[in-house]
Every structure is written in C-alpha cells, then in structure tokens.
Amino acid sequence: HARRIEGLDKNIWVEFTKMATEYKTVNLGQGFPDFSPPDFAKEAFVKAIAGENFMLNQYTRAFGHPPLVNILAQFFGKLQGRKIDPLTNVLVTVGAYEALFCIFQALIDEGDEVIIIEPYFDCYEPMVKMAGGHPVFVPLRLKPVKADRLLSSGDWELNPAELTSKFTKRTKAIIINTPNNPLGKVYRQEELQVIADLCIQHDVLCFSDEVYEWLVYDGNQHVRIASLPGMWERTITVGSGGKSFSATGWKVGWAIGPDHLLKHLRNIHQNSVYHCPTAAQEAVAQGFMTEFERLGRADSYFTQLPQQLQGKRDRLTRALCASGLKPIVPEGGYFLIADIANLSKSQIDLPDSDDQDDAFDYRVVKWLIKNKGLSTIPVSSFYSYEHKKDFDNYLRFCFVKEDSTLTAAEKILKEWS
Numbered sequence: 290h291a292r293r294i295e296g297l298d299k300n301i302w303v304e305f306t307k308m309a310t311e312y313k314t315v316n317l318g319q320g321f322p323d324f325s326p327p328d329f330a331k332e333a334f335v336k337a338i339a340g341e342n343f344m345l346n347q348y349t350r351a352f353g354h355p356p357l358v359n360i361l362a363q364f365f366g367k368l369q370g371r372k373i374d375p376l377t378n379v380l381v382t383v384g385a386y387e388a389l390f391c392i393f394q395a396l397i398d399e400g401d402e403v404i405i406i407e408p409y410f411d412c413y414e415p416m417v418k419m420a421g422g423h424p425v426f427v428p429l430r431l432k433p434v435k436a437d438r439l440l441s442s443g444d445w446e447l448n449p450a451e452l453t454s455k456f457t458k459r460t461k462a463i464i465i466n467t468p469n470n471p472l473g474k475v476y477r478q479e480e481l482q483v484i485a486d487l488c489i490q491h492d493v494l495c496f497s498d499e500v501y502e503w504l505v506y507d508g509n510q511h512v513r514i515a516s517l518p519g520m521w522e523r524t525i526t527v528g529s530g531g532k533s534f535s536a537t538g539w540k541v542g543w544a545i546g547p548d549h550l551l552k553h554l555r556n557i558h559q560n561s562v563y564h565c566p567t568a569a570q571e572a573v574a575q576g577f578m579t580e581f582e583r584l585g586r587a588d589s590y591f592t593q594l595p596q597q598l599q600g601k602r603d604r605l606t607r608a609l610c611a612s613g614l615k616p617i618v619p620e621g622g623y624f625l626i627a628d629i630a631n632l633s634k635s636q637i638d639l640p641d642s643d644d645q646d647d648a649f650d651y652r653v654v655k656w657l658i659k660n661k662g663l664s665t666i667p668v669s670s671f672y673s674y675e676h677k678k679d680f681d682n683y684l685r686f687c688f689v690k691e692d693s694t695l696t697a698a699e700k701i702l703k704e705w706s
C-alpha cells in the first residue's frame with residue numbers, strides 16, 4: 290500500500306455503524322436524523338429526477354450545478370455582507386467530506402503543520418496526514434465552574450497562550466469547527482477574534498467547518514470567521530446540504546472562499562471526483578431558493594429545525610441526568626457528550642474478557658451496545674493518540690432523532706440507572 294495511508298485503516302464510523310446494525314440497537318451513535326427531510330426538499334429531488342427537465346439526470350458543470358452555486362452565492366453573500374461570485378468563490382463537492390479533502394490536498398504540502406482543536410471531527414487528522422502534513426493539537430479545556438449547575442459546551446475554552454504557542458514558522462493552517470462535533474461548542478465572536486488575529490499575524494490559512502451552522506440553541510449566534518476583518522482572503526468555509534435539510538445521504542457539500550484558494554481546490558476536484566450528482570444538487574438548490582425567501586422568518590426550516598432540536602436536546606439531557614451521567618449541554622449541533630466517570634461499578638460491569646487495550650469509553654460503548662441495546666460513540670475517538678487517555682470518560686449521544694427513538698433511549702437509560 291501507499292505510505293500515505295499507513296496507520297489510517299481504523300475508522301469509528303465503519304466500526305460502530307456496523308455494530309449498531311448488527312445488534313439492532315436504539316441508535317444514538319452516528320449523526321443523522323431518523324426523521325424525514327422537509328417535503329419541499331424531497332419534492333424538489335423527485336422533480337429533479339422524474340420531472341420534465343430530464344437533463345437533470347445528466348452531467349452538470351464540474352464545479353457546481355449553476356442554480357446551486359448561484360443561490361449559495363446569493364444566500365451566503367447576504368449572510369456575510371459581501372459579494373460572493375458563484376463561479377469563482379463557490380465549489381460544490383460530494384458532501385462536506387469532499388470539500389475538506391480537496392482543501393487539504395490542494396493547500397497542505399509535505400511538512401506543513403495544521404493546527405487542530407480537540408475534540409475534533411475525526412477525519413481532519415487522517416486528511417492532514419494523507420496530504421503529508423503534520424497535525425498539531427490544541428485542546429479545549431474545561432474552565433473551573435461552580436458545581437451547582439449543569440456544564441455547558443461554552444465552559445470549554447481555548448487557552449489563548451497555549452493556542453499562540455502552537456503557531457510556528459511551519460504552520461500553514463488552522464481548522465476550526467463551529468458548532469463543534471462532538472462537544473456542541475459554538476464559538477463566540479471574541480474567541481474567533483483571537484484565532485483570526487493569530488492567523489493574520491502568522492499569515493496562516495483558516496479552514497472553517499460550519500456544517501451545523503443553522504443549529505444553534507438558547508439564542509446563541511453562529512458567527513462566521515470569514516466575516517471578521519481581514520479573514521475572507523485566508524478562509525475557506527465548508528457547509529453541508531445534508532445537514533441543512535436533514536438529508537445526510539444526499540452528500541452535497543460546498544467550499545466558499547476567495548478565488549486564489551478555491552482555484553486549487555477546483556484542480557483537485559476536477560481531477561478526482563469531477564462533480565457531485567446533478568439531481569441532489571438541484572434539490573439542494575431548490576431548498577435554498579425556498580429558504581432564501583423566508584430567511585429569518587418563523588416559517589423557515591432553518592428557524593424551525595433548531596427549535597425542534599433544542600427540545601430533543603433537553604429531553605435527552607434530563608434522561609441522562611436521571612441515570613447518573615453528567616451531560617455537557619451543547620450550544621449547537623447534533624450531539625451532546627456526557628461524563629461517565631461517576632457511574633457506579635454496578636452500572637457498568639465490563640467483562641475481563643473484553644479488549645483491555647481499548648480505551649475505557651470504547652469498552653463502555655461496546656458493552657452498552659451488546660448488553661443494553663444502545664449505540665453511542667466514544668469521545669476519545671475525537672482526540673489525538675497522545676491525548677486520548679485524558680479524555681476517555683465521555684460518550685457522545687446524537688439527539689437528532691424521532692421522539693419515539695428518544696423514548697426508547699429513555700427507557701434503556703432508566704433501566705440502566
């Protein structure tokens with residue numbers, strides 16, 4: 290095999306999605322909604338395939354189906370307060386995954402350092418490595434808080450001095466993710482400003498993964514780092530149609546940024562994937578056109594979905610507390626993580642026979658799947674090898690689920706406590 294894939298063969302999604310299916314669990318593991326996408330989006334997809342314009346079943350423009358890049362440019366231009374050119378500032382990809390892959394392949398060279406904030410969406414690390422780069426990790430740290438309230442993802446912060454110490458001559462880029470997977474942290478403007486200042490001072494690129502941009506709770510605001518002064522020229526923002534319309538299987542994503550960076554992404558894309566399926570792009574385009582008309586209004590899906598999810602988040606939080614776990618209430622995103630360090634021995638009876646080499650949270654996740662029929666994801670999988678052992682007592686739960694799924698999970702948690 291090629292050297293660039295050395296040591297990258299393990300993948301948590303492959304491993305735990307297989308187990309979740311095999312054991313027929315209540316699945317709060319992999320992040321996807323188990324409810325239907327909105328009708329207007331589904332109907333647009335059906336029409337794209339079976340409607341009068343049969344050409345929507347054929348190839349389209351390599352760098353993005355024209356209606357989609359047009360509406361994305363219009364939509365994000367409005368949100369960012371800047372003119373975005375559909376042909377040079379937007380690239381449509383096969384999910385946010387491919388946007389990330391193109392970013393690293395196009396802009397990271399052998400020996401370049403890329404700063405990754407822990408906990409991070411797991412694919413950043415292998416993607417940096419496949420490009421020949423070196424990941425440099427900096428953790429979010431839990432600040433001291435009074436014990437009389439639930440913890441929030443906002444209690445996890447970057448230490449500015451520690452972050453500054455990671456910038457070297459070899460630093461090419463930093464990747465951020467807001468709202469964050471798995472913690473649910475939504476970066477505040479001041480926090481992003483610290484990152485932006487460092488990027489400008491050290492002439493470093495910023496890759497901003499904002500796939501959960503619509504999903505912020507409790508009145509928090511999603512701030513786009515590309516909109517801070519001096520950042521547009523050095524930032525690529527990644528989004529996801531699957532996350533926007535609760536249709537993760539559609540795999541339509543995008544990268545938005547300045548032409549001098551995006552032209553290199555287009556080079557990778559045209560020589561590898563070429564283009565994302567036309568009908569899925571057409572459906573996402575129609576979805577954004579509908580949403581553009583009602584942006585900020587009560588009838589907007591991007592207004593309604595977070596309201597609905599906040600209720601689901603609160604429901605799962607209560608169930609976890611009742612079972613003796615300590616959830617960290619997320620400010621945004623699909624997930625919450627919960628501390629399992631305080632569970633009693635009678636609650637988790639790990640057999641001596643299981644894989645002792647696995648981290649504690651991996652063993653608990655496997656035990657929960659096999660013995661309780663509940664799927665979750667071990668949070669140490671979102672940490673680098675060096676730091677896993679310090680963060681092996683959290684499980685990640687996805688709450689973007691039908692109420693009946695949450696009821697089934699509550700029942701398991703109750704019996705478990």
Ligand code: PMP
Pocket residue numbers: 320383384385386387410466469470498500528529530531532537540541542
């Ligand atoms: N970034 C983050 C933070 C994610 O959680 C995911 C998972 N969906 C992706 C990127 C990939 O998104 P997509 O499904 O659009 O490829």
Ligand code: GLN
Pocket residue numbers: 302318319320321470
């Ligand atoms: N982003 C989703 C999650 O974190 C799915 C990831 C995947 O399937 N590779 O669960």
